[in-house]
Amino acid sequence: MTIRPIIAPSLLAADFSRLGDEVRAIEQAGADWLHMDVMDGHFVPNISFGLPIVKALRPHTILPMDVHLMIAPVDPFIDAFAEAGADHISIHPESGPHLHRSLQRIRALGKKAGVVLNPATPVEAILWVLDLVDIIMVMTVNPGFGGQAFIDGQLLKVSHLRRAIDASGRDIRLQIDGGVTPVTAPGLLAAGADTLVAGTAVFGAADYGRAIRAIRGTA
Ligand code: DX5
Ligand code: ZN
Numbered sequence: 001m002t003i004r005p006i007i008a009p010s011l012l013a014a015d016f017s018r019l020g021d022e023v024r025a026i027e028q029a030g031a032d033w034l035h036m037d038v039m040d041g042h043f044v045p046n047i048s049f050g051l052p053i054v055k056a057l058r059p060h061t062i063l064p065m066d067v068h069l070m071i072a073p074v075d076p077f078i079d080a081f082a083e084a085g086a087d088h089i090s091i092h093p094e095s096g097p098h099l100h101r102s103l104q105r106i107r108a109l110g111k112k113a114g115v116v117l118n119p120a121t122p123v124e125a126i127l128w129v130l131d132l133v134d135i136i137m138v139m140t141v142n143p144g145f146g147g148q149a150f151i152d153g154q155l156l157k158v159s160h161l162r163r164a165i166d167a168s169g170r171d172i173r174l175q176i177d178g179g180v181t182p183v184t185a186p187g188l189l190a191a192g193a194d195t196l197v198a199g200t201a202v203f204g205a206a207d208y209g210r211a212i213r214a215i216r217g218t219a
Helices: 016-028 051-060 075-084 099-108 154-168 185-190 208-216
Strands: 006-009 034-039 065-070 088-091 112-117 135-139 173-177 195-198
Touching: 006 034, 006 173, 006 208, 016 034, 016 051, 016 208, 034 051, 051 065, 051 075, 065 075, 065 112, 075 088, 075 099, 088 099, 088 135, 099 112, 135 154, 154 173, 154 185, 185 195, 195 208
Parallel strands: 006 195, 034 065, 065 088, 088 112, 112 135, 135 173, 173 195
Antiparallel strands: none
């Protein structure tokens, strides 16, 4: 079965001086979701942007806002990101003491809930919360920066997760974040990924539409 992968360009690689234009441009270019990386300089060694940017961009796109929270503690901010306009809220198990409770909160706010696995975080971290998860995201770089080299070893984790999701019978997206390019995408899709985040490979390209199609494999 071939499914059309979801492509989620990461705003982290956009031109921050013209974010509204950039968001409109990727929507026009055929992006499916807008991936937004929120970093606090504490959970990850970088600071990106926060609530005001999510809120400011909300009226500028109809794309689902796929908000990736790299902040700790994450719990005090979940409600605020939902209110700011996030459609999906993805969190790392390491960013709070009670993953199950945090996911329940995201769902209670009417948002899709995601769990993000760092390269060293095992598949087992999500096995007991599958009933509360809409998205599982595998980091194929260490979180914190765009433009890093893809970690090949994570492909095996992707195929393990594909099996776990299929066995669960649940409707869960298997998303990849980090180093996604037209070169790494085919292997990821073959391993069972269905949703690809791409920062540099989209916003670093001259033609966003062509870049998205190249990653999707329809160029
Ligand atoms: C890294 C972020 C990624 C990043 C990906 O912490 O979570 O979403 O923007 O950037 P590329 O696609 O350039 O690896
Ligand atoms: Zn991300």
